[in-house]
Amino acid sequence: xxxxxxxxxxxxxxxxxxxxxxxxxxxxxxxxxxxxxxxxxxxxxxxxxxxxxxxxxxxxxxxxxxxxxxxxxxxxxxxxxxxxxxxxxxxxxxxxxxxxxxxxxxxxxxxxxxxxxxxxxxxxxxxxxxxxxxxxxxxxxxxxxxxxxxxxxxxxxxxxxxxxxxxxxxxxxxxxxx
Numbered sequence: 137x138x139x140x141x142x143x144x145x146x147x148x149x150x151x152x153x154x155x156x157x158x159x160x161x162x163x164x165x166x167x168x169x170x171x172x173x174x175x176x177x178x179x180x181x182x183x184x185x186x187x188x189x190x191x192x193x194x195x196x197x198x199x200x201x202x203x204x205x206x207x208x209x210x211x212x213x214x215x216x217x218x219x220x221x222x223x224x225x226x227x228x229x230x231x232x233x234x235x236x237x238x239x240x241x242x243x244x245x246x247x248x249x250x251x252x253x254x255x256x257x258x259x260x261x262x263x264x265x266x267x268x269x270x271x272x273x274x275x276x277x278x279x280x281x282x283x284x285x286x287x288x289x290x291x292x293x294x295x296x297x298x299x300x301x302x303x304x305x306x307x308x309x310x311x312x313x314x
Contacts, residue, residue: 140178143170150186150193163188177201218242232258236268273297286313 149162164187171180177200184194198211207224222238238252254268254276262282269275278292287310294305 140174141172143168145169165193167194173200175202214242232256232264287311288313 145168148165150165165184167184169182179199182196186193195215196213200209209222211220220240224236226234234256236254241249250270252270256266258264264280266278274296276294280290290309292307296302
């Protein structure tokens with residue numbers, strides 16, 4: 137709507153399964169999202185309400201602080217059960233070298249806290265490499281190639297160092313920019 141204010145809302149359906157004999161059905165969902173702020177500070181929310189069950193399906197709220205040297209955010213997710221604090225710092229704009237960190241704490245479900253640290257670097261103007269590791273012993277990498285001006289090819293992988301019996305995840309995607 138404006139440079140520093142925006143809202144959106146919508147109505148959709150969510151599929152559910154009642155049981156093997158009763159069949160499947162759909163619940164109507166109403167969604168509202170909004171953000172207000174400036175180039176320095178912003179505050180936003182995302183709310184989904186299940187009309188049939190008369191419950192909030194999703195509730196997220198967040199705020200961010202953006203300065204020329206650091207971007208930080210604080211988010212409440214999972215119906216206000218999980219809090220995330222994150223920061224991002226660009227070190228070299230020419231090579232797009234940057235570091236980031238996130239601290240996530242889930243209070244009611246399992247009381248777990250996870251710290252994630254990541255970095256990115258562009259080897260060439262058309263190749264970006266990202267890597268991150270967290271305290272749950274998961275390591276992720278991503279290589280993104282800009283093949284043409286509007287075609288991106290991404291290859292990514294995840295290794296769970298604690299789960300020796302699990303197969304690592306590998307992905308490949310192609311994106312077209314408009």
